[in-house]
Structure formats: C-alpha cells, structure tokens
C-alpha cells in the first residue's frame with residue numbers, strides 16, 4: 001500500500017462523517033447528505049458528473065500534449081451570476097453515478113493518455129471523490145489528481161487532502177465580501193478563500209522548494 005492509500009485510509013472516515021450534517025464547505029448547511037438530503041448546492045449522496053473528457057484548453061502544463069482528464073461535476077456550492085457552466089452548475093440535477101463508476105471514469109481518462117485527473121468544481125463531492133480515488137488506485141491509477149476549485153472551500157476539508165491531492169488550481173475570485181455576496185451568493189468568501197489557499201500552498205511547499213532548486217541550478 002503506498003503513502004497516498006494510507007492517507008486516504010486516515011482521511012476518508014472523517015470526510016464521510018462531514019456528510020452527516022453537511023459541513024463540506026463554508027455554508028455549513030447541516031443537512032444529512034448520507035440520507036440524500038440537499039442543501040444550498042443541491043448535491044445529494046451520489047456524485048453527479050456532467051461530462052468527462054481530455055481537455056486541451058487547460059493551463060498548458062496540465063493539458064500537455066494529450067490533454068488534462070477533466071471531470072466536470074454537476075452542481076456547485078457557489079451561485080455565480082456569470083457562471084459559464086450555469087446549466088449544469090445550477091439547473092441540471094441528474095447524471096448521478098456510483099463511486100465505482102467514478103473510479104472507472106478516472107481510469108478511462110488515464111487510458112486515453114491524459115496527464116492528470118482534473119476535478120472541476122469538486123468541493124461538494126470530496127468524500128465521494130476520495131472514495132473513488134481509493135478504488136481507482138487499487139485498480140492501478142497512476143496519474144496525479146488536480147483540485148480545480150472556485151475557491152469557496154473549508155480549510156478543515158482541505159487539511160484532510162494533504163498528500164491526497166497532487167495539484168491545486170484554486171480561483172481567488174474576490175477580495176471584497178460585498179462583491180462575493182452580490183455576484184456569487186458566497187458569504188465571507190475572502191476569509192475562507194485565503195485561509196484555504198494558504199493551506200493548499202502548505203501542502204505544495206515541497207514542490208515549490210524543488211522548483212526553486214531547479215531554477216537555481218539552471219542559472
């Protein structure tokens with residue numbers, strides 16, 4: 001069993017327990033997602049996936065030459081008036097799958113040659129995603145995991161992803177809470193966003209050190 005599998009074993013029970021009175025994001029809706037009750041994001045127990053495919057228009061280091069393996073999750077814990085994915089972030093409520101099926105999606109993207117698994121809007125499905133990752137790792141998944149978030153995350157949840165997520169790609173959409181409320185209905189976005197991003201940066205510190213070292217050697 002590798003390190004990531006060990007970390008999942010430790011974090012997954014805690015992550016799942018957050019679904020019982022949902023506190024997966026700063027909204028703290030306190031609905032019982034284990035009983036398929038729905039809060040602000042309208043997500044139930046099973047993960048809902050709108051689409052999955054190699055994406056060649058991501059940041060170039062992620063898309064590479066064979067694409068980033070994006071999985072677009074249905075629903076969202078934000079409600080941005082400018083959302084380019086409005087139809088499936090706010091309106092559609094189908095396409096639910098099991099965690100086994102989600103694991104198979106990850107593996108199929110790897111088989112297509114994608115350089116990574118890119119989770120788009122993962123915040124409201126993190127326990128289900130980590131469970132699927134555990135299944136996919138058992139079946140041989142090798143590529144890194146990208147956490148591609150709108151940035152309205154709970155730092156307690158992000159802490160539980162240390163060593164499980166490989167690459168963070170958070171938005172930092174607002175520096176003014178009044179704007180965050182007006183355009184995304186996201187109270188206290190700035191505080192939650194900054195604390196979470198700092199925690200993500202802490203997880204990536206070793207990579208930042210390696211990158212600095214490589215640059216220094218190249219001089």
Ligand code: SF4
Nearest residue numbers: 022025028029039041
């Ligand atoms: S993930 Fe959804 S149900 Fe849970 S606290 Fe956030 S908005 Fe509410």
